[in-house]
Amino acid sequence: xxxxxxxxxxxxxxxxxxxxxxxxxxxxxxxxxxxxxxxxxxxxxxxxxxxxxxxxxxxxxxxxxxxxxxxxxxxxxxxxxxxxxxxxxxxxxxxxxxxxxxxxxxxxxxxxxxxxxxxxxxxxxxxxxx
Numbered sequence: 001x002x003x004x005x006x007x008x009x010x011x012x013x014x015x016x017x018x019x020x021x022x023x024x025x026x027x028x029x030x031x032x033x034x035x036x037x038x039x040x041x042x043x044x045x046x047x048x049x050x051x052x053x054x055x056x057x058x059x060x061x062x063x064x065x066x067x068x069x070x071x072x073x074x075x076x077x078x079x080x081x082x083x084x085x086x087x088x089x090x091x092x093x094x095x096x097x098x099x100x101x102x103x104x105x106x107x108x109x110x111x112x113x114x115x116x117x118x119x120x121x122x123x124x125x126x127x128x129x130x
Contacts, residue, residue: 003117010066010110011051016103017073018047020096028096035086043073060122063114070107077101 022044024030030037050069053062077100079085081092090097 003114006110006113006117007054010063010107010114011054013103013106013110014047014051014054014066014069017069017100017107018044018051020100020103021047024096033086033088036088039076060115060118063111063118065111066107067111067115070104070111074101074104074108077104 021040025037025040025044030040046069050062050065054066076085077090077097080088080090092098092101
């Protein structure tokens with residue numbers, strides 16, 4: 001039961017992050033920024049693909065990708081807020097930035113929970129919530 005909820009919540013986090021990146025790419029001028037613009041498009045596509053994989057493929061890999069997606073995206077954002085990321089300096093002052101951080105944190109948490117459950121299942125240890 002917990003696994004099902006974590007998969008659904010993780011997929012929602014991935015889809016939310018993908019939607020934010022798609023919007024910023026097409027609706028907010030990020031398409032014109034070298035390096036970062038194409039990365040936003042890749043992030044949107046990857047988020048959507050991983051969300052589908054997390055929902056429909058019962059394997060540890062989608063959980064790993066969910067954790068990695070959230071972690072790498074949060075790291076890139078943290079760099080953009082502190083030292084800059086390929087010339088982009090964000091300020092954590094918009095609704096899109098707030099929701100982006102929330103959705104990506106959800107990805108990290110859900111991916112981590114699902115990976116721990118997968119490891120417990122593989123080792124034969126009882127998994128809570130299953």
